[in-house]
Amino acid sequence: MVDHYAVLEKHLVAVDCVIFGYDIRDKELKLLLIRRRFEPELGKWSLPGGFVKKEEGVSEAARRVLYQLTGLKDVYMKQSYAWGDVHRDTGGRVITISHFALINTFELNPVMTEASAAHWRSISRIPELIFDHKKIVERAHYELKEGIKLKPVGFELLPEKFTLVQLQDLYEAIYQRKIDKRNFRKKIISMNLLEKLDEKEKETSKKGAYYYRFIPSKYDDFKRQGFYFSLDVQ
Amino acid sequence: MVDHYAVLEKHLVAVDCVIFGYDIRDKELKLLLIRRRFEPELGKWSLPGGFVKKEEGVSEAARRVLYQLTGLKDVYMKQSYAWGDVHRDTGGRVITISHFALINTFELNPVMTEASAAHWRSISRIPELIFDHKKIVERAHYELKEGIKLKPVGFELLPEKFTLVQLQDLYEAIYQRKIDKRNFRKKIISMNLLEKLDEKEKETSKKGAYYYRFIPSKYDDFKRQGFYFSLDVQ
Numbered sequence: 001m002v003d004h005y006a007v008l009e010k011h012l013v014a015v016d017c018v019i020f021g022y023d024i025r026d027k028e029l030k031l032l033l034i035r036r037r038f039e040p041e042l043g044k045w046s047l048p049g050g051f052v053k054k055e056e057g058v059s060e061a062a063r064r065v066l067y068q069l070t071g072l073k074d075v076y077m078k079q080s081y082a083w084g085d086v087h088r089d090t091g092g093r094v095i096t097i098s099h100f101a102l103i104n105t106f107e108l109n110p111v112m113t114e115a116s117a118a119h120w121r122s123i124s125r126i127p128e129l130i131f132d133h134k135k136i137v138e139r140a141h142y143e144l145k146e147g148i149k150l151k152p153v154g155f156e157l158l159p160e161k162f163t164l165v166q167l168q169d170l171y172e173a174i175y176q177r178k179i180d181k182r183n184f185r186k187k188i189i190s191m192n193l194l195e196k197l198d199e200k201e202k203e204t205s206k207k208g209a210y211y212y213r214f215i216p217s218k219y220d221d222f223k224r225q226g227f228y229f230s231l232d233v234q
Numbered sequence: 235m236v237d238h239y240a241v242l243e244k245h246l247v248a249v250d251c252v253i254f255g256y257d258i259r260d261k262e263l264k265l266l267l268i269r270r271r272f273e274p275e276l277g278k279w280s281l282p283g284g285f286v287k288k289e290e291g292v293s294e295a296a297r298r299v300l301y302q303l304t305g306l307k308d309v310y311m312k313q314s315y316a317w318g319d320v321h322r323d324t325g326g327r328v329i330t331i332s333h334f335a336l337i338n339t340f341e342l343n344p345v346m347t348e349a350s351a352a353h354w355r356s357i358s359r360i361p362e363l364i365f366d367h368k369k370i371v372e373r374a375h376y377e378l379k380e381g382i383k384l385k386p387v388g389f390e391l392l393p394e395k396f397t398l399v400q401l402q403d404l405y406e407a408i409y410q411r412k413i414d415k416r417n418f419r420k421k422i423i424s425m426n427l428l429e430k431l432d433e434k435e436k437e438t439s440k441k442g443a444y445y446y447r448f449i450p451s452k453y454d455d456f457k458r459q460g461f462y463f464s465l466d467v468q
Binding site for chain 1: 240245247272295315316331
């Protein structure tokens with residue numbers, strides 16, 4: 001390949017991953033953070049990230065970082081934003097492209113996160129982060145909040161079967177506020193995207209609550225018909 | 235500044251601008267394209283773009299490209315997506331960060347676009363573009379369609395005063411389909427964001443149609459009260 005642009009200035013390009021997890025027991029949205037292993041800011045709290053290699057696409061780099069940290073491959077991941085201010089990184093000029101990923105924390109292999117010194121921290125108690133990582137997290141959190149209103153991405157954070165209470169708990173954890181139960185149930189049921197299972201969750205109440213399952217193929221059908229997911233809970 | 239990352243691989247980083255304009259007379263959403271002035275693909279249709287310089291932020295670079303082409307500074311511009319596939323550019327590895335801008339085509343200085351060989355092309359008749367620029371345009375167009383549903387960004391494409399017919403024409407031009415007039419009017423009026431002026435547009439009909447004006451401060455007030463813009467027209 002002839003390099004037509006040989007004389008031009010080049011830049012370091014990184015990816016940073018905002019990895020959200022949801023622990024159905026704690027009812028808290030969590031963020032996977034690491035202690036940085038190189039200078040500058042060695043040992044400080046940081047988003048997991050890495051530099052984009054020569055023969056590696058940007059999305060590939062983000063998936064590599066996620067895999068190295070969690071051992072997970074088939075994960076919901078989305079590009080969030082390219083952060084390009086000249087002085088955002090005190091170690092040199094780095095343009096970073098943030099991504100956010102949603103994982104069910106039960107899927108994580110604890111050994112894996114142990115080895116990489118990754119830690120889950122509740123979104124409401126994020127420690128001080130290096131550089132502009134706080135802003136990066138805030139943007140991803142905002143996008144997640146908007147996303148679960150308009151797309152059925154919230155289900156990525158739940159196990160395959162869940163109760164309606166657990167689904168509402170998830171929305172409340174993401175929004176960090178209470179939402180109206182009746183209104184929420186009415187909206188989610190009316191969308192016809194959930195299948196009620198013949199099985200109850202009995203750990204949290206005597207009476208038990210029916211499990212539900214999200215049906216992606218139904219959503220795909222509805223989408224083709226011009227239907228919009230809308231769970232704009234107040 | 236100590237360069238802690240000196241040994242790492244660097245990349246060319248560019249910005250590409252998807253500049254949408256709306257001509258209220260043609261009732262067409264348009265895109266500003268240029269003939270590329272360097273190799274490879276010299277002379278082919280391209281999005282206006284440029285490489286990010288050493289001491290320049292990514293957003294700054296996008297604003298520079300827009301300014302050089304149009305002479306406009308205070309324009310609605312938003313980052314769209316970072317395109318990072320290794321072989322997307324045949325001239326070398328370039329990661330490009332696309333942005334989209336909305337301008338009222340009447341604001342453009344024709345001399346400026348003449349000099350830079352920029353051309354407005356209707357979104358329904360885009361010529362073949364270099365590299366992945368078609369995908370870049372499609373994504374920006376999708377984001378614009380989603381954006382005008384949830385935020386009052388459509389007004390950026392209109393002159394300060396406009397009739398409701400003109401506003402509907404704009405939405406139809408962006409969606410590239412007809413929308414229901416009664417429903418559209420009901421929704422836009424009920425949001426209380428427009429001020430009806432004491433003046434009529436009389437060029438397109440004898441009876442004339444009242445001009446309206448969008449009031450950004452009202453929108454800001456409503457937003458603080460937790461109100462959502464929603465013009466989800468079918």
